[in-house]
Amino acid sequence: MDVQADDAGLRPDPYATAVVERPVTDTQGRLFNEGHPTYADTDKIPAYRPAPSVRRGAARWLRVLVVLVALVVVAAAAALGLVKAGVIDKNSAGSPQAAPTTHHHAPAASKAPLVTQVTTSATGATYRIGIAAYTITVTTSTGRSWVSIAAAGKKATFAGVMNPNSSQKELLLGPSEVEVGAGGTKVIVTSGQRTFTLTPPAAPYNYLFAVKS
Numbered sequence: 001m002d003v004q005a006d007d008a009g010l011r012p013d014p015y016a017t018a019v020v021e022r023p024v025t026d027t028q029g030r031l032f033n034e035g036h037p038t039y040a041d042t043d044k045i046p047a048y049r050p051a052p053s054v055r056r057g058a059a060r061w062l063r064v065l066v067v068l069v070a071l072v073v074v075a076a077a078a079a080l081g082l083v084k085a086g087v088i089d090k091n092s093a094g095s096p097q098a099a100p101t102t103h104h105h106a107p108a109a110s111k112a113p114l115v116t117q118v119t120t121s122a123t124g125a126t127y128r129i130g131i132a133a134y135t136i137t138v139t140t141s142t143g144r145s146w147v148s149i150a151a152a153g154k155k156a157t158f159a160g161v162m163n164p165n166s167s168q169k170e171l172l173l174g175p176s177e178v179e180v181g182a183g184g185t186k187v188i189v190t191s192g193q194r195t196f197t198l199t200p201p202a203a204p205y206n207y208l209f210a211v212k213s
Contacts (some may be wrong), residue, residue: 020152073107114194124206127198129189132211136178137188139167145203146181178207 002016118126138147140162147168150156158168162185175181178187180200187198187207198207 004056014021038059040100052067079175089170114191114196115189116212122202123204124208125198126208128210128212131191132190133171133173134191134209135169135171136176136209137167137169137190138162138180139186139188140164140177140182141184143182143184145183145185147185148179149176150178151176152210173207176209178209 112130114131115127115129118128120126136149138149142164144161144163146161148156148159149168149170149172150159151172157170157172162168180187181204183200183203185200185203187200189196189198189209200207
């Protein structure tokens with residue numbers, strides 16, 4: 001009876017669903033790891049060393065350096081464009097290129113006489129003019145005088161009696177003819193800055209002006 005009771009106690013319970021075995025521990029309650037290294041329980045937390053942080057200052061200086069280099073490149077490109085356009089003279093240390101000053105000198109007045117006498121007589125004279133376009137002005141003094149001014153072979157541009165102390169001016173082109181009917185008159189030939197004055201030696205008197213070929 002006792003043996004059967006002991007055997008019955010050793011047999012598994014038919015109503016049990018699972019058998020749970022407790023892990024084997026040592027006297028301090030630690031698990032045996034069967035050959036794996038163990039560590040003593042010192043109740044101390046290991047020292048934690050944080051990973052070195054990235055130096056933000058170096059990255060910021062690198063960005064500033066990149067921006068400065070970009071600005072230098074842009075400035076150099078702009079200066080090169082100005083040099084090619086001629087705005088900046090590269091031979092004058094970057095100073096703007098000044099346009100050359102051109103001095104216009106007025107042509108020197110001709111020393112040749114405006115008119116040259118060809119023939120003369122008691123009733124008239126012939127003169128040669130060195131320019132095709134000129135002005136003839138007839139003036140009177142204290143007396144009246146009949147005056148005629150005309151281009152050679154054409155109708156007179158002026159013909160009439162002039163009052164004392166008066167003048168008549170006509171622009172002529174090519175050969176011309178001037179006739180005065182009284183003394184005290186003057187015939188003035190003008191071209192630009194040159195002037196030639198004729199005083200008739202008698203009245204009436206006739207002047208012929210031929211253009212020098």
